[in-house]
Structure formats: C-alpha cells, structure tokens
Amino acid sequence: MLYHYYRGASMQQTARKEMDERKGGRNSQLVFEVLAGSDRPMTAYQLLAVLRGQGLKAPLQVYRALDQLIDEGLVHKIESLSAFALCTHCEAASHEGAAFTICVKCGRTEEIHDTALGRLLGRLACKQGFRTTSTTVELSGVCEACSNG
Amino acid sequence: MLYHYYRGASMQQTARKEMDERKGGRNSQLVFEVLAGSDRPMTAYQLLAVLRGQGLKAPLQVYRALDQLIDEGLVHKIESLSAFALCTHCEAASHEGAAFTICVKCGRTEEIHDTALGRLLGRLACKQGFRTTSTTVELSGVCEACSNG
DNA sequence: AACCAGTATGTTATGTTATTACATTCGTCA
C-alpha cells in the first residue's frame, strides 16, 4: 500500500475515511491511492501509467474507477485540464459552490467551496428556468507561490 | 465587428459582406459562419465535416481558426463539451462573469453575463492570492423548454 | 525591384483523451 503523501495528510483525512468505508472495487481503491499521493490533478492515462505496476492494462479500467469515485463525490474532474483530483471537501453535504483555481505555471489546483457562489449560480439558473444538476467552475491563472517565486 | 447581430436565417449574406473588414483569415471567416448558423455548440471535427465542402482538409485548420476567434473574443470554448460556441455578448467589455447553461437533453447552451458573478469569483481568487487570467463557469442540467416538453 | 519579417496556410503524421462491444469473473442470495 502506498501511504506516501506529498500533500498535507490532514487534507486527505476526510476522503481517506470515506474511502476506507466504501464498497467500491479494487481498481477504485488503487486509483484513489494514486490520486491521494499526487500534489496535482492527474489524467486518466497518467494514472494508468502508474497503475500498470499494479496490473492494470487498459484505459477503461481507470475511467470506470474514476466514474465510480466521481459518483461517490470523492473525485472531481477538472474539465479544462481533462484531469482528475481528489475532493478536498468531502465533509460538505454537496458540491454546489465548488470551484477550482488552476495554476498555469505549476499545475497545482485548489478546491474552494463557497456557499455564496452556490446560491448565486442557483439564482442565475433559476432566472432562465434552468434546472442545474452539476456545476463546473474553474479559474485559470497564477497561484500565490508562483507569483512570488 | 458586429457579427453577433447576424444570427439567424439571413445571417449568411450579411456576414459575407463584412468579411473584408476582419483582419482574420479566410478560415476564421468560414468557421465563424458555420457557428453562426448553428443553434448549439459544435466540435472542431463537426466544423471540419461541414467545411470540407469549402476546401478545408485538416483538423488543424479548424483549430487555428478557433484559436483566432477565441483570441478576438468572438468564440468561447465549452470545456465540458469540448465544443465551441459564438459569444452572444460581444458588446461586453470583458468576459469576466460569463457563464453557460448546458442542456443535457437538447444540447443547447445559453451564455449568461453577470457582473456579480465576476466580482464574486474575483474575491474568491483574491482570498488565495490567486491571479486569475480566465474563468470557466458551466452549469449542466435541463433547460426550460426540455423541462416542459 | 529585391529583401525581409510577420502572419496565415497547407499537409502529414502523431499524440492524447474517451468510449463501444463483448467476454469473463465474482459476490450475494433465493
């Protein structure tokens, strides 16, 4: 088992707890572990490259695992990167109001949850009679560390 | 640069009249016109399929044209669809606060501009010391027409 | 005119992301 964390362990506590309790399959476990050990989002094929060592052989195995993890709310897809990241707010009831900053220099992302954002997006949809089932909010730019360095 | 007025049936003739005023190339014109005639976003390969009749032969020709149009603010990429749509708010000074609703039933999208959204996203980024260069806000769900019908 | 730099274009090949279709294995429960 790989329990080497490059990112803060506390950040992953919640997701880890949910993961230990879940009923999903072995491949989902493996994908989760790799994402948990990464400090930035990973593409399906990057995950596959790592997991070939654990016996995975085809993209579909990774995509299926990711679908399961996304359904359970443990993983988010970052659309503008075609990549996947662990949820860092699994304790939240829903992911309404979730947003991501994406640094174009270092590739790191941060997940933000803001209830005001969720409410505002809800109002905007409502105005149009639109019934939202999922939201994607992604900000590309330069993170604080990369601005200073 | 008033292309967004030409959406609809009679768009093609009038848009053609404006062709010489743009500084972009011929391929950008062609891509623009096809998008203007579509009631929903189109992928690069869908655009290519149409434009083979006008002599285009390779994906790169379409991708380059799209890049130019995006740079000029005339086209948006809808990340969660890997598709492209004309901007319907070209009169706006910037695209901060732009958002899209995406109907999973009919495939249509609507562009929303909301200054409060732009401000809120700005504040969220600021809190993290993040310098945003572009934003992606996409709401998936069911549009009013598809809810009723 | 000859030259140059910058932009737009054409073309081939390749790289990256995601899904379809079908076969097999595994756990659960009547």
Place this chain on the structure above:
DNA sequence: TGACGAATGTAATAACATAACATACTGGTT
C-alpha cells in the same frame, strides 16, 4: 446449487488536439 447483478478484463476504435515542417501572401525597407 443456480440465477442475478456488479465488477473486471481485453481489444478495437472513436473523438479530440498538437507537432513539425513546408509554402504563400502581406507590408515595409533598402
């Protein structure tokens, strides 16, 4: 046990996007 659904394995292919290099057209300079 056998039936069933969930998970998995594998091959093939579709869909999306870029790299690398060649050619042509523009406008300004000498």
